[in-house]
Amino acid sequence: MNAPVDVSFFARAAKPLTSYRPYWAKRFGTAPFLPMSRAEMEKLGWDSCDIILVTGDAYVDHPSFGMAVIGRTLEAQGFRVGIIAQPDWQSADPFKVLGKPNLFWGVTAGNMDSMINRYTADRKIRSDDAYTPGDVGGKRPDRAAIVYSQRCREAFKDVPIILGGIEGSLRRIAHYDYWSDKVRRSIVVDAKCDLLLYGNAERALVEVAHRLAAREPVEQITDVRGTAFVRRPDDESGKGWFEIDSTTVDEPGPVEAHINPYMTTSEQAASQGSTCSKEDAPDSGAASAGGTGGSGQIDANPAIQPIQFVPNPALRAKLKVPPREKTVIRLPSYEQVKSDPVLYAHANRVMHLETNPGNARAMVQAHGEGVTARDVWLNPPPIPLTTAEMDYVFDLPYARGPHPSYADENGSHDHGTKIPAWEMIRFSINIMRGCFGGCTFCSITEHEGRIIQSRSEDSIIQEIEDIRDKVKGFTGTISDLGGPTANMYRLGCRSPEIEAACRKPSCVYPGICQNLTTDHGPLIKIYRRGRALKGIKKILIGSGLRYDLAVKSPEYVKELVQHHVGGYLKIAPEHTEQGPLTKMMKPGIGSYDKFKQLFEKFSEEAGKKQFLIPYFIAAHPGTSDEDMMNLAIWLKKNGFRADQVQTFYPSPMATATAMYHSGRNTLTRVRRQMRDAAEESVDIVRGEKRRRLHKAFLRYHDPNNWPLLRDALKAMGRADLIGNGKHHLIPTFQPLTDGGYQSARRKNSTPVGKPAVAAVQGKAAKPSPSGQPQKGRLLTQHTGLPPRVTGGGKPSARKPR
Numbered sequence: 135m136n137a138p139v140d141v142s143f144f145a146r147a148a149k150p151l152t153s154y155r156p157y158w159a160k161r162f163g164t165a166p167f168l169p170m171s172r173a174e175m176e177k178l179g180w181d182s183c184d185i186i187l188v189t190g191d192a193y194v195d196h197p198s199f200g201m202a203v204i205g206r207t208l209e210a211q212g213f214r215v216g217i218i219a220q221p222d223w224q225s226a227d228p229f230k231v232l233g234k235p236n237l238f239w240g241v242t243a244g245n246m247d248s249m250i251n252r253y254t255a256d257r258k259i260r261s262d263d264a265y266t267p268g269d270v271g272g273k274r275p276d277r278a279a280i281v282y283s284q285r286c287r288e289a290f291k292d293v294p295i296i297l298g299g300i301e302g303s304l305r306r307i308a309h310y311d312y313w314s315d316k317v318r319r320s321i322v323v324d325a326k327c328d329l330l331l332y333g334n335a336e337r338a339l340v341e342v343a344h345r346l347a348a349r350e351p352v353e354q355i356t357d358v359r360g361t362a363f364v365r366r367p368d369d370e371s372g373k374g375w376f377e378i379d380s381t382t383v384d385e386p387g388p389v390e391a392h393i394n395p396y397m398t399t400s401e402q403a404a405s406q407g408s409t410c411s412k413e414d415a416p417d418s419g420a421a422s423a424g425g426t427g428g429s430g431q432i433d434a435n436p437a438i439q440p441i442q443f444v445p446n447p448a449l450r451a452k453l454k455v456p457p458r459e460k461t462v463i464r465l466p467s468y469e470q471v472k473s474d475p476v477l478y479a480h481a482n483r484v485m486h487l488e489t490n491p492g493n494a495r496a497m498v499q500a501h502g503e504g505v506t507a508r509d510v511w512l513n514p515p516p517i518p519l520t521t522a523e524m525d526y527v528f529d530l531p532y533a534r535g536p537h538p539s540y541a542d543e544n545g546s547h548d549h550g551t552k553i554p555a556w557e558m559i560r561f562s563i564n565i566m567r568g569c570f571g572g573c574t575f576c577s578i579t580e581h582e583g584r585i586i587q588s589r590s591e592d593s594i595i596q597e598i599e600d601i602r603d604k605v606k607g608f609t610g611t612i613s614d615l616g617g618p619t620a621n622m623y624r625l626g627c628r629s630p631e632i633e634a635a636c637r638k639p640s641c642v643y644p645g646i647c648q649n650l651t652t653d654h655g656p657l658i659k660i661y662r663r664g665r666a667l668k669g670i671k672k673i674l675i676g677s678g679l680r681y682d683l684a685v686k687s688p689e690y691v692k693e694l695v696q697h698h699v700g701g702y703l704k705i706a707p708e709h710t711e712q713g714p715l716t717k718m719m720k721p722g723i724g725s726y727d728k729f730k731q732l733f734e735k736f737s738e739e740a741g742k743k744q745f746l747i748p749y750f751i752a753a754h755p756g757t758s759d760e761d762m763m764n765l766a767i768w769l770k771k772n773g774f775r776a777d778q779v780q781t782f783y784p785s786p787m788a789t790a791t792a793m794y795h796s797g798r799n800t801l802t803r804v805r806r807q808m809r810d811a812a813e814e815s816v817d818i819v820r821g822e823k824r825r826r827l828h829k830a831f832l833r834y835h836d837p838n839n840w841p842l843l844r845d846a847l848k849a850m851g852r853a854d855l856i857g858n859g860k861h862h863l864i865p866t867f868q869p870l871t872d873g874g875y876q877s878a879r880r881k882n883s884t885p886v887g888k889p890a891v892a893a894v895q896g897k898a899a900k901p902s903p904s905g906q907p908q909k910g911r912l913l914t915q916h917t918g919l920p921p922r923v924t925g926g927g928k929p930s931a932r933k934p935r
Contacts, residue, residue, distance in 0.1 A: 148337060148359075148517035151526055154344050157212030159184060167195055167537050168205045168217045172232065175216065183216035185343065186235040188282045189299075190244035190251075190274035191265040191555075192540060193219040195533035198559040200245055200299060206530040207336050208343060213237070219537070220266065220273045223281050226288035235293055237346045239286040240339075241327070242299030243278035245555070247785065249313050252276060255781040256822070257313060264554040267540045267547075276313075277301075283325040294352040296342060297327040298335050303581045304786040306332050306362045306512060307485060307499050308468040310478065310795040312784040317472040317795075320510040322362050323501050328352045330362040334567060334582055336527055337516050359491070360516030365498075365509045372511070375496070376456035380465050380484045384803060458495050462511075463488065467500035479796035480804045486789060491515045491585065492634025518568070518585045525593040528564070534605055548607070561605065562614035562676065563597050565589050565660070569618040570625075570650075571680060572640030572719050573708075574789035574801070575754060575782060578618045584641065585633070588624045591660055595667070602669045610670060615660065616677025621684055623657045625650065639789075639801070642682060643719040652683055654690035661693055674700050681705050681729035682721040688732060695736040699744050703733070706749040709761070710768045717756030717793060717816060719801070723768075748774065752828040753819035754782040755793040759850060762831035766863055767855070775835045781825060794818055837871045840864045 162179055169175045170193060175183065185208055189201040197203055205215045216235075221228035244251065244265055251274070253259055259271075266273045275281045279301045286295055305321035322330045329352065331338045338360040345355055356363060356371050365372050463484065465471075471478040481499070488494040494514040501508055519527065535547065535556070542551050569576075570584040594615070601608055617623075627633035627641075628649050641647045665673050675698045684691050695703075707726045709715050715722060730746055737744040750765060769776070784791040792800045793816045819825055827846055830839035843864050847855050855863040 149341070151207070151336060151340055151519075151523050154211060154340060157184070157344070157347055159214045160212030162214060164209065164531050167533055168193070168202075168209065168215050169232070170217050170219060170537060170539060175232065178214075180214050182214070182234070182236055183232050184213040184236045184347070185238060185240055186216045186218060186232050187240040187242070188218045188221065188229065188286060189242050190220060190248055190278040190282070192267055192553050193217050193537045194553060194556045195535060195537065196556065196559065197528050197530075197532055198562070198564055199556075201242060202532060203527060203530075204240065204298070204335070204339060206532060207340065207527055210526075210530055211340055211343065213343060213347075217537075221282070221285070223275050223278075223285055226285045229282075229285045229289040234290045237343065238294040238296050238328075238352070239283075239290075241279060241282045241286060241295060241297050241325075243282070243301035244274065244299065247301045247304060248274055248278035249276060249311075250783065250785060253313060255783040256825070262554075264558075267536070267551045267553050269552070269554050277324075279305075279321060280325045283327050287326065294328040294346065295325070296329050296331060296339070297321070297325055298331040298339070300577070300581050302330050303332040304577055304788075306330055307465065307481070307497070307510065307787070308471050308478075308501070309786040310784065310791055311786065312791070312794075317468070317478060319468050319501055320362070320499065322364055322510050323508070328363065329355065329358075331360055332362060332512075332581070333360050333516050334519070334587075335360060335516070336519065336523075356511070357513070359513050362510060362512045364501075365511045367500075367507055367509060372509075375460055375462045377462050377464055377498070378456075380463050380481065383463060383484050383487060384480055458493060462496040462498050465497055465499040469500075469503065475796035476798065476804065476806050479792050479798040479800045482787070482789065482792035483800040483804055485787070486580075486639060486800075487637055489515060489579070489583065490634070490636060491517050491583065493637065515583060518583060518587045521588055521590050524567070524587055524589045528589055528597065529593055534601070559614070561601055561608060561612055562616070563594060563601070563612065564617050565594050565615055566617040566619075566623045569622065570641035571619065572638075572643060574717060574719050574793070575751065575785075577785050577788050579639075580787050582618065586622050586624070586626050591656065591663070594660055595663060598664050598667060598670065598673075602667070610672065612664070612670065612673040614676035615664065615673060616675060618677070620675050620677035620679045621654060621657060621690065622680065623660070625652065625683070627651075640719050642680070643721070646682065646686070652686040654684070654687035658687075658690055658693050661698060665697060672700070673698055675703075679703065679705050682725040685725065685728045685732060691729070691732045692736045692739075695733055695744065696740040696742070699737075699742075701743075702745045702747050704747045704749060705729070708749070708751045709754070709757070710765050711757075711761040713761050713817075714751075714754050714757040717790065717799065717801070718751070718754060749780060750776065750832060752779060752781045752832050753825045755790050755816045755818055756799075757819060757828065758817050759824075759827065759846065762828045763847070763850065763852065763855075763863075766831040766834040769832070770834060770863060776832045779829045779832045781829055782819070834863055837869050840868060 165174075165178055167174070168187075169178060169180070169183075175181075187201055187205055191199065191201060193199075193201065195202045195206075201217065201219075205217060208215045216232040218229060218232065246265070251260070251263060251265070252271070261271045262269045263271045263273055279297055279299065283295050283297060286293070302321055302325075305318070307320050308317055309320075310316075311318045318324070321327075329342065331342070338358050341358055342355055342361075346352060354371070355361075356365070465481045465484060466474075466477040471481050485497065488497060491514060496514055497512045498509045499512075501510055536551075536553055538545075540551050540553065541547055542549060547553065547556070565588065567587040568582045568585050569578045570586065572579055572584065598612060601612065602610075614620075627636070627647075628651055632649050638647070641650045646652065661673060664670060675694060679694075684694070705726070707723055708718055708720050710723045712722065726748065733744070733746055750769075752762065782790070782794075784794045789800055792798075797816055797818055798804055799816050819828055827842060830836075830842050830846075833839055834843065844856055847853055847863070856866055858865045858867070
């Protein structure tokens, strides 16, 4: 059964993108590239731009780059759109190169949050940038969305600023900032933008653009879904809303225990610190005046709390509840969440409860006090695009390449001017948006939502043909058909009504929801139709695979393994132990084992040697040192060596980031007084030393990590894992090492230091043939090199790649 994509509940609630009357400038036609200079504007016959987009990425006219999608969508609505890419932010002059925009500025930090783009998980600055020609770092500032907005205001102060992109989405309310280790204000306040558009913003941006073109003041545009803005408490536009406190959604303070109906009156009184005995009462006369008399009387104890009245459940159906579309939830203020981690965890949990476009309510959060007080107002999330609208957006006339200004003297983008991010997706196709996985460390759901938005089969096939016929350098291999996940295409809730009312953070955790369709038939059909096209030699799947869904469709696994795997397949179990997995909302390692069995079975049937390359996260909230030790044992037992280590990166607004900051499990109700520490407190991996230890367990095979691991294993009482046998994790001897680490991202590798000379347990430090584990014996996580078949004196049966 296919998910009812085109007849969804959401499809009836929003104005279609194609229903607007085009702006008058549509007569200028379509630009080969959106202009980045006055000369290009003059060539197109433009005297000005209606909208100017400012981005921290190089301009690549490809549907995988958000600025190209937004620019082409606005162009299709008839607007003249210019682009200022990676401007020099030291002054406002570079922001004036295209003149004054007639309608508004569109500002984004780029496809990535600028801080994540510029810094590693250890807060070390990167020397490279995959979204810049030549992979050169330093072409965008820290917190680029704020800096660009300030410069736009300096350039033309009376032009509205519309902020968007993932940096704006993840910082729309007060949020924990990992790089400064404090809670920062909403980016709406810091950037001083007129509107923030969060999530995939085509629908909201098209509406805002047409309303601004109709000369509606930007301060009056307060009713568009998927927007955030500043509103003064005394603003008349905020009247008529039913405001409720967020504690009615999630209670952060003490919770009263339910009365046990099987307890006697005396036992109930005793549990409350009172008594029913007349003899124990200090003033029986006074007590009896308001009591029931006899053994049913409760002592007049000063500790007794006032009577609390609660609604009668029998009458609840008759109570009038404010309409959700006119209800706003007040979150704790910025000042409160900044000083109180428990309230921060509570606010983050409430925000995640209000992410379903079908039932989400508006939210408001106060910033400032006294005369500086203002509210950051968040409207409910945008209505997802229908399949027809997805086709409309992806079928626009993209040039599918970088702007000509980045080319070298030969007109090429393949050498010193290569843009790595474009090179990676050059021959790939995005077939869907959204993710209902709900992994707590991931920000896809916060940005794109958990409702899957899928393109039609014909639109996808047409794009494959366009790549084959129009893209220079195509050799016959499509590098990916996917999106946030490879196999959620057209999956969704069986019932549109249930989908619109659901508040679960994940459709696949702790198990796959019974209302979720798991039919991979439409995806299988696209794979088969695509690889049957003339001129298409191979279609690979490079997006992350949700293997717990894949095992529900063995036919899909067979199609994938036998036709769409290029020797190895990367998947992400993330961990093997239940402690961290429950905080990640990931399935147990048993799902990985089931998928592995199918993978090996179908590979053998096809006569292919193929391998799974699992990815894991170190230092995630809820991960103990013992968990990492057990993961290292699992890695060695199964023959894996991690070349590239992924350490937990606390991105703004993610659920795991709230755990990291507060130490509370925000997947459960947040209470100030924890009843069960094991349930609600979370083991947080802080500090460079402990984070380094967790990474060292993932790279147990690296001799540079052995001294650290020996000390840790002894402290943990697991010295039995130190030895020179096959069943030991690390050896007793210490070879000569240079202290360096060659990362897959070479520019981020640890510089080579002085050789470490050590003698352990009386054994001299003898250099092994390479100082490293034997080459080619085990799988590597990043490169996926298969193990070589070796025997006594026999040559390798497979040449290393």
